[in-house]
Amino acid sequence: MIKSRMTVGQALVKFLDNQYVSFDNQVSKFVDGIFTIFGHGIVCGLGQALDENPGSLKVYQGRNEQGMCHAAAGFAKQNNRRKIIACASSIGPGAANMVTAVADATVNHIPLLVFTGDAFATRQPDPVLQQLEQPYDLSVTTSDAFRPITRYWDRVSRPEQLMSAMIGAMRVLTDASQTGGVCISLPQDVQGEVFDFPAEFFQKRVHRIARPAPEADEIKEGIELICAKKKPVVICGGGVRYSEAGEALRVMCRKFNLPILETQAGKSAVPSSEPLNVGGVGVTGNLAANALAEQADLVIGVGTRYSDFTTGSKELFRNPSVSVLSVNISRFHAYKLDARQIVGDAKASIELLTKGLEEKGYQSGYQNEIAKAREAWKMEMDNLRNIGYGADFSPLIAAKGEHAIEDYVRTTGGTIIQTAAIASIREHIEENAIIVGASGSLPGDLQRMWTTDEKDTYLMEYGYSCMGYEIAAALGAKLARPGQPVYSMVGDGAFLMLHSELVTSLQERQKITILLFDNCGFGCINNLQMGNGMGSLATEFRYRNPQTGAQDGELIPIDYAMVGRGYGLKTYTAKNMQELETALEDAKKQETSVLIDIKALPKTMTDSYKSWWHVGIAGQSQNPAVEQAYRRRMEHLDSARMY
Structure with a gap:
């Protein structure tokens, strides 16, 4: 038997570089590269191997471990699950940061392969820096947090285990019915251990994505x-x-x-x-x-x-x-x-x-x-589109709430209606543009209003509805389709939560356009709480009021265009529809990533159409509006299936 003597990290890189998939008899390379933020738990093991000989694998530099995993998920989804970027982190917080994104991939059946650096298998320096210790079980580390959120999990505690672990990982990643998050835990000392690996482990492997026929x-x-x-x-x-x-x-x-x-x-x-x-x-x-x-x-x-x-x-x-x-x-x-x-x-x-x-x-x-x-829907679409061009907002204020809208106009100067903005964006951006989104009210408006004849250009993550996915996944989609324009549809709340991979888009010279809808809050959940009888609690971005002690003071204005300019993006601020349309046209001419700060009036998203969403509502309250919402809930439950 021919053997190759190398470290576990080196063997892992060589293995990944030789994985292919076959779909409808078309063979393509499966692993494009590795996203990583190096830490002490992985830099001298897997990192050394990537530095010495990455083969044809690209190494991408992440800014936030969750963000880089979302980028990898967006890449895999835009490639219809036939190509991936793996992700690698250090131990402790670096690994824990990936948990949300891995869960997201599992929920949505998107292949996402992550390598977590781990504590020493020998336990000699325990507790090593960033190591989680559990007195009831010394084998438990941060990497174990991935067990309930992955389709496949393994820890390589000895060099010999790498082979079965990675073949098992590929089996799951390329299985259309099972794919999702896959985590391989790599103790940092084992990554550098030397072993005589059989040469056949590194042969070109073609994993067939099957089309099983039904009975x-x-x-x-x-x-x-x-x-x-x-x-x-x-x-x-x-x-x-x-x-x-x-x-x-x-x-x-x-x-x-x-x-x-x-x-x-x-x-x-x-x-x-x-x-x-x-x-x-x-x-x-x-x-x-x-x-x-x-x-x-x-x-x-x-x-x-x-x-x-x-x-x-x-x-x-x-x-x-x-x-x-x-x-x-x-x-x-x-x-x-x-x-x-x-x-x-x-x-x-x-x-x-x-x-x-x-x-x-x-x-x-x-x-x-x-x-x-x-x-009938076309007529409704015309109404949603045309309302944004009227100067008189009094009908809207009466219907949606004077306090929120008048406060917003006074604070930001914004008068853009969200539904009209979406209709206008569809008219002004490229026909083959890929749009990306995930959370808040935007996915609802987009599922209702967005139209496209270009195949696979709607990349909405709504299985996990994960705030922070929007910008990172847009980068992943752009890496997958560099020849197509990519737009991220993101609310101000999700932007504040995670936008770190904007910098990676600049580093990779991959232009993405951020359409940031600023309504000074978590508008979708604000609608949900108020629509079920509650007040506006911790969902609008307001200063704490020194008189009441509550967060019901003035709205907090944020210049997101200035934030983008600080990173090096080309930015615009749009406070009315004319400014938005001018920005959209000019943005198409830019070669670097773009951010358009869209000052969108709160409570101007689409409403429900003949549908109901079951959320938990208090069965007892001193507020008559909450009690009424509870009665509506029970009426709907009477007509819903139980299973």
Whole structure:
């Protein structure tokens, strides 16, 4: 047996550099590089190996461990999970900082490989700097925090263990039904240990991303169920995107006249201009999709995990005779809502369903309902777009709340309505632009309002709705698609939470454009609390009032454009629609990263359309508004599915 003598760190780098994937017989390199913030727990082990011979792996410098992991997740998602950037941290706080991003990747089924530096396997210097000590179990370290949030976890306590650990990691990362966060813990002394590794460990490995076909009986039963129904709706989930099944889904729906309803993860798999595509469904869905959903007698979910936002907390599908048919590569997700299951690849399953339904001569019972639903939503879109150009805000103030809006205009001078801004942005930026977002009210407005015919250009993280994802993931998307413009849609709250990878975008000379909606607060949650009878508590950015002792003083104005200029970005401030549109046009001409500080009026996002979101509300209160909200909650629960 031929052997190669090297350190564990060196062997790891050489292994990563030889991993490939095959999808539809197209072979491509799987690991692009490694994001890292070096600390003592990894710099002299894995870091030495990357310094000496990184092979073709790129080394990216992160600014915040959570941020660099979000960037890696955005990169993987924009590559439809067929290429990754690994992430490596030191022990202690460096490792702990990655926990949120790894959980995010696991929830969203995005392959994210992280290496955590760890305490000495020999325990000789325990406690080493930054080491977590647990008296009840000396083997527990910060790296163990990744166990409940990963799809695969391992600790390499001896050099021999690296081989099985990494082969196991690749198995999970390239499995469409299992992929998510993967953590390999690397004790810092083991990284530098020398071992005779068998040469075959470093051979080129091609991991096949399979298209498993469903069982024939499942397809047969699915066809029988569809044929028994007149008004099915098809939910296009993220699995459609990752399976490259958008065109197959479009063909099926055209043949049988079926409306297509989009989830956040499925949006942009099918062109928005497709007459059967009625847009986003659920709590953040639009009027057209939700109107059809409530009347449907069959829900055909393709590649969706049926989150509470997609199903309206299981209350959206209101037809008493509604059934559910689930097409999913994951049996776990296919079983949700007590659905009839078709377990297999989305594209393969759709093609088999299409063939079988053609043989049966099936046609849905829709007449002109789909077109009418689209037209009604178009009229609403026109209203959302045009309201932003009126000088008279009195109707808005009366409807949304005088205090918040008048305070904001007086403090910032901003008069931009959020929905009008989104409509204008769509008109002014490039047709092939990739947009990225994650938290607050923006993903809701975007799922309802955003249209695109460019495939895979809508990169919204809403499974974990993770504040801080927006800018870092935009960098990842740009690294994946350097030839396409990338825009990050971010609120002021999320910007303040995490924007460190802006500097990395400058370092890598990868232009991203930050569209920062400043409404002086956590506006989405402010709406939620006040809409359920509460006051405005700790959700607006206000000074503490010395008279009342509460945080109900004046709003805190922040010049985010100045912050961006300090980093070296080209920046703009937009206080009205004309300034916004001028900035958008000029931003396209810039070669460096851009930040547009959009002063957006609070409470000017879209409202719910025929949907309900189940949140916990106090069952007893001295506030009549809270008690009323609780009664509404119980009324909705009466009409919602229990499982």
